[in-house]
Amino acid sequence: MQLQPFESNILIVDDMENNSRSLLESVITPLKQTIFSVESIQEALHLCKRNEFDLLLLNLSLPTINDLDLTTLLKNKAETQQTQIIVVTNIHNPRANLVQDLNINTIHYIKQPINKQVLTHQAEILLKITQQAKQLALRNQELEAEIAHRKQIAQELLITSAAFNEGAAGILITNDKIEIIRVNPAFTKITGYEEQEVLGKNPKILSSGKQDDAFYQEMWLSLQENDRWSGEIWNKRKNGLIYPQWQTLTAVKENNKIHHYIATFSDISHTKEHEALIDYLTHYDVLTKLPNKTLFKLQVEQSLAKLARHKKAGILLYLNINDLKKYNDTMGHHFGDQLLLEFANKLQIAVRHDAITCRFEGDEFAIWVDDIEADKDEVIHISTKIIHRIDRLFAKAVVIDGMEFLITKSIGVALYPYDNETLVELLRKADTAMHRAKTQGLNQHTFFQTEMEQSARKKLDIENALRKAIIHNQLELYYQPQLNINDNKIIGSEALLRWTDEHLGYISPAEFIPIAEHSNLIIDVGLWVLNAACRKIKQWEEQGYFASINTISVNVSSKQFAHDSFISDLSAILQKTAINPSHLDIELTETALIDDFSTVCSRLRDIKKLGCRISIDDFGTGYSSLQYLKHFPVDVLKIDKCFIDDIEKDKASRAIVKTIIDLAAMLDAHIIAEGVENIAQLAHLNMVNCYAYQGFLFSPAISAQDFSDLIKAPLGVRPYNPH
Ligand code: C2E
Numbered sequence: 001m002q003l004q005p006f007e008s009n010i011l012i013v014d015d016m017e018n019n020s021r022s023l024l025e026s027v028i029t030p031l032k033q034t035i036f037s038v039e040s041i042q043e044a045l046h047l048c049k050r051n052e053f054d055l056l057l058l059n060l061s062l063p064t065i066n067d068l069d070l071t072t073l074l075k076n077k078a079e080t081q082q083t084q085i086i087v088v089t090n091i092h093n094p095r096a097n098l099v100q101d102l103n104i105n106t107i108h109y110i111k112q113p114i115n116k117q118v119l120t121h122q123a124e125i126l127l128k129i130t131q132q133a134k135q136l137a138l139r140n141q142e143l144e145a146e147i148a149h150r151k152q153i154a155q156e157l158l159i160t161s162a163a164f165n166e167g168a169a170g171i172l173i174t175n176d177k178i179e180i181i182r183v184n185p186a187f188t189k190i191t192g193y194e195e196q197e198v199l200g201k202n203p204k205i206l207s208s209g210k211q212d213d214a215f216y217q218e219m220w221l222s223l224q225e226n227d228r229w230s231g232e233i234w235n236k237r238k239n240g241l242i243y244p245q246w247q248t249l250t251a252v253k254e255n256n257k258i259h260h261y262i263a264t265f266s267d268i269s270h271t272k273e274h275e276a277l278i279d280y281l282t283h284y285d286v287l288t289k290l291p292n293k294t295l296f297k298l299q300v301e302q303s304l305a306k307l308a309r310h311k312k313a314g315i316l317l318y319l320n321i322n323d324l325k326k327y328n329d330t331m332g333h334h335f336g337d338q339l340l341l342e343f344a345n346k347l348q349i350a351v352r353h354d355a356i357t358c359r360f361e362g363d364e365f366a367i368w369v370d371d372i373e374a375d376k377d378e379v380i381h382i383s384t385k386i387i388h389r390i391d392r393l394f395a396k397a398v399v400i401d402g403m404e405f406l407i408t409k410s411i412g413v414a415l416y417p418y419d420n421e422t423l424v425e426l427l428r429k430a431d432t433a434m435h436r437a438k439t440q441g442l443n444q445h446t447f448f449q450t451e452m453e454q455s456a457r458k459k460l461d462i463e464n465a466l467r468k469a470i471i472h473n474q475l476e477l478y479y480q481p482q483l484n485i486n487d488n489k490i491i492g493s494e495a496l497l498r499w500t501d502e503h504l505g506y507i508s509p510a511e512f513i514p515i516a517e518h519s520n521l522i523i524d525v526g527l528w529v530l531n532a533a534c535r536k537i538k539q540w541e542e543q544g545y546f547a548s549i550n551t552i553s554v555n556v557s558s559k560q561f562a563h564d565s566f567i568s569d570l571s572a573i574l575q576k577t578a579i580n581p582s583h584l585d586i587e588l589t590e591t592a593l594i595d596d597f598s599t600v601c602s603r604l605r606d607i608k609k610l611g612c613r614i615s616i617d618d619f620g621t622g623y624s625s626l627q628y629l630k631h632f633p634v635d636v637l638k639i640d641k642c643f644i645d646d647i648e649k650d651k652a653s654r655a656i657v658k659t660i661i662d663l664a665a666m667l668d669a670h671i672i673a674e675g676v677e678n679i680a681q682l683a684h685l686n687m688v689n690c691y692a693y694q695g696f697l698f699s700p701a702i703s704a705q706d707f708s709d710l711i712k713a714p715l716g717v718r719p720y721n722p723h
Pocket residue numbers: 480495496497508509510513526529554555556557617618674675676677694695696697700701
């Protein structure tokens with residue numbers, strides 16, 4: 001490389017008279033340099049701070065020290081470190097020694113008087129030296145830049161090669177003829193192809209055939225227009241399995257001509273699996289694999305929009321499996337799950353393939369049938385046909401855990417657009433109808449009717465009024481006498497709630513207790529009853545009634561019994577009222593006892609520890625397991641009224657009554673027959689050694705005052721029939 005000559009700057013510092021300076025200038029001028037002349041060291045210093053000089057000519061007469069300062073400055077300044085300095089001096093000048101002492105070898109001396117030739121020659125040589133030094137420095141700089149550049153390229157290559165060889169993304173490079181020329185190890189890992197198997201081949205060997213021609217056309221178009229394409233694509237591994245990948249294609253161009261294509265891709269099957277799983281869990285019921293509530297609602301909403309456009313009808317069936325909770329509790333959750341599965345399977349068989357069947361929640365299912373072009377009567381007819389089909393399938397027993405088993409259900413129906421046009425309302429109405437069907441027995445179905453809404457409304461009114469009644473102490477306990485069958489003496493009574501609301505009138509506990517149980521209000525109601533009964537027991541203890549009677553029974557709902565605070569509440573009330581706990585009898589129905597065995601057992605024992613007695617109410621109508629019963633500390637079994645009703649005519653009822661009495665004897669428990677209405681029933685009970693009875697034959701539930709009068713009345717009170 002040819003070195004370019006550089007322009008040189010020369011500074012003459014001359015404080016002599018003009019002659020001397022022009023002499024210097026005349027010597028230098030032929031060198032065709034840029035010459036600056038100044039007269040004082042201060043000016044020189046000023047200039048040097050802003051300019052770069054190659055040669056400095058100092059001709060100073062004044063004995064100032066500043067030529068030394070000047071040279072020192074020039075040597076310290078990076079740009080002038082290479083500056084050559086010629087000092088015109090005479091032998092006796094003491095400063096020359098001083099400068100030499102600094103050991104600066106770019107300073108040269110020329111003696112007075114100035115020899116023109118010598119000065120020219122020296123100046124020429126020195127300027128050449130600076131020029132060469134400058135050129136060398138420049139070359140050096142260029143070399144350093146080149147080295148830095150190469151280092152950077154080497155480093156980038158190292159990174160690129162690491163990314164290529166060790167990165168998780170698969171890379172495939174083709175030439176402009178779209179023949180594979182390189183692949184990386186990740187490519188082999190993902191696709192299963194070794195490099196030598198694919199070199200020279202078209203990447204089409206990887207395609208799965210899952211994308212159509214239009215997909216590839218669009219991809220190539222994007223590559224041509226933007227030099228780049230990114231997207232999801234399904235490819236095929238060497239083993240034939242297809243898998244999703246996220247791929248980026250880049251066209252590498254030079255002078256607007258593509259010479260390579262680079263495909264970078266990652267296997268997203270795991271991400272996809274996760275997405276699919278989350279999507280599945282969001283929209284499907286894991287057990288039955290049916291759509292869940294969320295997906296059902298989405299699909300029915302879409303269907304409703306379609307029906308509205310085409311003026312067609314739809315049917316919503318809302319189904320509930322009867323007694324699933326009971327089966328879960330008594331047979332275990334595995335049994336319950338099998339039952340749900342059988343139920344789901346039967347439903348799917350029963351309905352059209354395009355119907356939407358879902359497990360709505362727990363033991364509730366929903367079916368949506370749409371696209372029906374018919375008037376209301378016809379839609380009702382179609383609904384009934386569907387229900388009959390369902391009924392026929394459910395009439396066949398299923399086998400669960402080796403047991404033959406009949407699944408029963410209740411169905412509510414709401415029709416679009418006749419009952420309502422919104423899904424929320426249709427669901428509400430089908431649910432209301434289903435609950436109505438439930439009250440009508442097993443395997444019933446009911447179409448929604450406005451009157452049902454009224455009944456739901458009434459329930460709400462009762463609930464609200466009951467809440468107020470508790471607060472305002474408007475409830476009252478009546479007492480139904482219980483009598484020994486042998487001597488007809490009153491042995492106790494059952495406390496029964498009575499409530500007359502100022503607006504709703506008299507409401508039977510048979511009506512409001514289930515409502516209270518449904519809304520949890522039963523806990524407050526139950527506490528009120530226990531408090532009131534214990535206060536009355538205390539009063540009657542003080543009046544000495546317990547000399548002739550044994551107990552007052554109080555009904556405790558299963559929800560109240562299962563409540564965490566039941567035992568502590570009972571204990572607090574016993575303490576507060578300070579009654580003899582054996583005067584209090586806790587009546588529990590069989591449903592209270594089918595919960596978790598050990599919890600029930602320990603709760604019953606706690607009641608016994610507190611000193612109270614325990615009766616099982618409505619015995620024979622529930623699901624008592626005799627296996628469990630023998631472990632329960634029960635004092636009394638109360639035979640349900642339904643068996644007493646039929647005792648004269650029905651052999652089976654008589655057999656059941658007899659069995660219950662025998663069972664009680666084995667359990668060391670007493671028997672009370674409920675709902676005895678006539679002498680014949682009483683006579684029969686007497687015959688089978690029933691211990692006690694209660695019923696309209698002797699007395700309905702009467703006020704506390706009436707009951708207290710009855711106890712005080714002289715012996716020999718005859719049973720009477722109030723009707
Ligand atoms: P239950 O505990 O089986 O009470 C017996 C029911 O049969 C009472 O109805 C009683 O009046 C009625 N009864 C008694 N003898 C005869 C009879 O000879 N013929 C007829 N037809 N009926 C008779 P009531 O008072 O209407 O109570 C109904 C149900 O409400 C009770 O059935 C009980 O389950 C519940 N209940 C009543 N009071 C309470 C209470 O304080 N707490 C709770 N949790 N439930 C209560």
